[in-house]
Amino acid sequence: MTTKSVGWVLLILGLIIILTTLYQSYNIFTGRAKIPKIFIQKTEISKLEENQESNSDSNINIDEMAKQIVQEQLKQILPSFPNEAIIQLLNLFCWSIFSGIAIFAGTQISGLGIKLIKTV
Secondary structure, eight states: OHHHHHHHHHHHHHHHHHHHHHHHHHHHHHTSSOOOOSSOOOOOHHHHHHHHHHTSSSOOOHHHHHHHHHHHHHHHHSOSSOHHHHHHHHHHHHHHHHHHHHHHHHHHHHHHHHHHHHHO
């Protein structure tokens, strides 16, 4: 009797995970909810340029130089897209991956619940 009740709890839990993920994804894709921000646009590029001008002859941080070089290369590769659009696409892609993992986890939990219900 207890395995059957645990099975029902797992089945309901899995369905709740699936439905909430689908509902949140629907809200994001229709524009009712904002995309969770994983990638953030930094406005410190100008500060970086100022620091490099002031430290042109002294110690130059290699990390800062690498960031600037990568950003310049990205601007050359994708000049028609603003930075905000690229960041929004990356955030949307990350949300899609997360929601796929959550739906997969919900199906696995529900599958365990169904197996427990059937064994009794």
